Amino acid sequence: MATLKTIAPAAWTTTPEQTINTQFNLWAKFTDFADSQKNNHVLWFFIVLMVHGVFFLPLPAVLMYYFDAPAGVLAITMICFFTNLIATMGGAGIRTALTVFAVSIVLHVLMALVFIL
Numbered sequence: 880m881a882t883l884k885t886i887a888p889a890a891w892t893t894t895p896e897q898t899i900n901t902q903f904n905l906w907a908k909f910t911d912f913a914d915s916q917k918n919n920h921v922l923w924f925f926i927v928l929m930v931h932g933v934f935f936l937p938l939p940a941v942l943m944y945y946f947d948a949p950a951g952v953l954a955i956t957m958i959c960f961f962t963n964l965i966a967t968m969g970g971a972g973i974r975t976a977l978t979v980f981a982v983s984i985v986l987h988v989l990m991a992l993v994f995i996l
Contacts, residue, residue: 913974920976924967927980931960935987948994955990959983 916923939956942948959982965971966979 909977910974913977916977917973920967920973923973923976923980927963927967927976930980931963931983935983936960938987938991942990942994946994948990952990952994955986959986 935956939948939953942952943950963976963979963983967976971979
């Protein structure tokens with residue numbers, strides 16, 4: 880028969896030694912952030928749609944009309960939009976969805992800088 884033991888094991892009363900990571904690893908910080916956002920996957924889906932719909936889809940029209948950008952700008956924007964849409968709506972992991980969104984933001988900012996400046 881199992882009895883209640885009144886002597887606590889010493890292992891749970893001592894704190895384990897923690898290692899402190901002194902290296903700055905941007906990818907590790909990103910993956911930690913992405914893992915913490917797993918519960919907000921639907922919210923990120925809506926954020927991706929809103930950012931693309933409001934800021935990035937009109938960008939090729941502005942760049943092509945005012946700054947004589949080539950039609951490839953439209954192709955890059957549409958590829959980024961549908962890649963983000965498929966990644967977030969298709970059930971990809973949150974790390975993939977946030978990575979694709981970050982790449983899309985970087986591409987659009989670079990396109991805007993290249994053709995405006």
